[in-house]
Amino acid sequence: MSSSSSAQYALERSIAISAVERACSLTDKVFRNLVTADTVTKKDKSPVTVGDYSAQAVVNAILGSHFPEDPIVGEEDSKDLQKPESEALRKQIFGLANEALKNSAQECPAVAEAESKPSTQALGDRELTEKELLAAIDRGSAEGGAEGRCWALDPIDGTKGFLRGGQYAVCLAFMVDGLVQVGVMGCPNLPHDASSAKPKEGEFGAGEKRSDLGTLFIAVRGQGAFQRPIQGGKEEKITMRQISSLSEASFCESVEAGHSSHGTNARIAELLGITAPSVRMDSQAKYASISRGDGDVYLRLPVGDGSYQEKIWDHASGSLLVEEAGGKVSDIRGKSLNFGVGRTLRENRGVVASRKEVHSKVIDAVRKALEEEGRGHL
Numbered sequence: 001m002s003s004s005s006s007a008q009y010a011l012e013r014s015i016a017i018s019a020v021e022r023a024c025s026l027t028d029k030v031f032r033n034l035v036t037a038d039t040v041t042k043k044d045k046s047p048v049t050v051g052d053y054s055a056q057a058v059v060n061a062i063l064g065s066h067f068p069e070d071p072i073v074g075e076e077d078s079k080d081l082q083k084p085e086s087e088a089l090r091k092q093i094f095g096l097a098n099e100a101l102k103n104s105a106q107e108c109p110a111v112a113e114a115e116s117k118p119s120t121q122a123l124g125d126r127e128l129t130e131k132e133l134l135a136a137i138d139r140g141s142a143e144g145g146a147e148g149r150c151w152a153l154d155p156i157d158g159t160k161g162f163l164r165g166g167q168y169a170v171c172l173a174f175m176v177d178g179l180v181q182v183g184v185m186g187c188p189n190l191p192h193d194a195s196s197a198k199p200k201e202g203e204f205g206a207g208e209k210r211s212d213l214g215t216l217f218i219a220v221r222g223q224g225a226f227q228r229p230i231q232g233g234k235e236e237k238i239t240m241r242q243i244s245s246l247s248e249a250s251f252c253e254s255v256e257a258g259h260s261s262h263g264t265n266a267r268i269a270e271l272l273g274i275t276a277p278s279v280r281m282d283s284q285a286k287y288a289s290i291s292r293g294d295g296d297v298y299l300r301l302p303v304g305d306g307s308y309q310e311k312i313w314d315h316a317s318g319s320l321l322v323e324e325a326g327g328k329v330s331d332i333r334g335k336s337l338n339f340g341v342g343r344t345l346r347e348n349r350g351v352v353a354s355r356k357e358v359h360s361k362v363i364d365a366v367r368k369a370l371e372e373e374g375r376g377h378l
């Protein structure tokens with residue numbers, strides 16, 4: 001077994017933090033300048049597209065300059081962006097991504113140190129060309145697998161939350177031989193302290209951002225889970241809440257019923273004697289929330305025939321955060337999530353995350369609820 005000294009994966013940790021911070025300030029800017037109430041009523045997804053593509057370009061360019069050999073499994077690709085009718089979109093992405101990459105070395109000591117080594121290519125000295133930016137986005141087309149180093153990136157997780165002015169997350173994970181070793185998650189709209197008043201949804205673009213919003217979560221296998229304000233500040237260790245009985249627990253679930261079955265969740269709560277209302281939240285902010293004790297159980301039950309394969313970038317960083325905060329993450333049958341079989345979690349169905357001690361009880365309730373619905377085969 002490898003050692004878990006804090007030096008292990010220190011460079012991957014700091015480069016990942018720098019990349020996620022940079023992507024978060026970009027997506028925050030996109031939200032403030034491009035998302036309007038009109039965008040949402042008209043179901044115009046273009047701001048999300050600009051945000052997704054530019055954030056993936058920025059993170060991949062940073063990873064590519066420091067770890068040129070590392071494959072990246074990222075959600076987006078540049079196929080649609082290459083179409084002639086996407087020229088305006090390409091221009092926007094070009095401007096946003098280059099601005100975000102500017103001065104990357106000066107702002108982060110770890111990045112500056114790494115960039116001073118002759119083996120890495122400095123970023124920010126000159127603008128990336130459009131071709132280089134598209135290539136950076138397509139660096140995310142790796143197949144994943146069980147061997148060697150690999151990154152998983154979701155440039156904007158919870159796209160619907162992003163548009164609503166609710167929760168979304170920039171999620172980056174580093175894996176070795178299919179096992180997540182580093183997870184970094186930036187949640188620009190999540191308060192540092194959950195007990196502070198919830199941010200109002202629907203304040204599209206206007207006004208100053210509340211200073212207590214924006215939290216960065218970091219986990220390294222064997223080294224614990226931490227959070228700090230995304231703008232900078234001291235990291236604090238986070239752990240899941242200690243509950244003496246599952247009946248005191250509260251659930252965290254998706255906003256979209258099409259992503260996770262709300263009805264089955266309600267039955268599971270009943271079986272476990274849980275009376276607290278479920279907290280609904282978009283994105284991997286759900287994993288972050290239970291990691292610091294804002295809630296206790298994250299349930300993501302398959303909808304319909306259960307054929308949807310979860311994507312590795314939707315769970316890699318969040319699942320490590322929960323494990324390092326004292327939790328256990330599995331699929332609905334209690335099987336560990338296998339991140340080493342490609343771009344999806346094709347060996348798993350759904351996700352259940354909770355404190356280790358109560359996990360098997362939650363799995364039993366999940367099985368019972370699914371059997372009652374005639375979906376015990378899932």
Ligand SMILES: Nc1ncnc2c1ncn2[C@@H]1O[C@H](COP(=O)(O)OS(=O)(=O)O)[C@@H](OP(=O)(O)O)[C@H]1O
Nearest residue numbers: 156157158159160254255256258259281282283308
């Ligand atoms: N059918 C189905 N089942 C399960 N999951 C699905 C499904 N369709 C999409 N997705 C993925 O859900 C990601 C967002 O998950 P959330 O938990 O944040 O859902 S939600 O935002 O509350 O809707 C979302 O991630 P992003 O695309 O990055 O937002 C999708 O990858």
Ligand SMILES: [Mg+2]
Nearest residue numbers: 154157158314
């Ligand atoms: Mg996602």
Ligand SMILES: [Mg+2]
Nearest residue numbers: 075154156157
């Ligand atoms: Mg996404």
Ligand SMILES: [Mg+2]
Nearest residue numbers: 075156158159
């Ligand atoms: Mg998406």
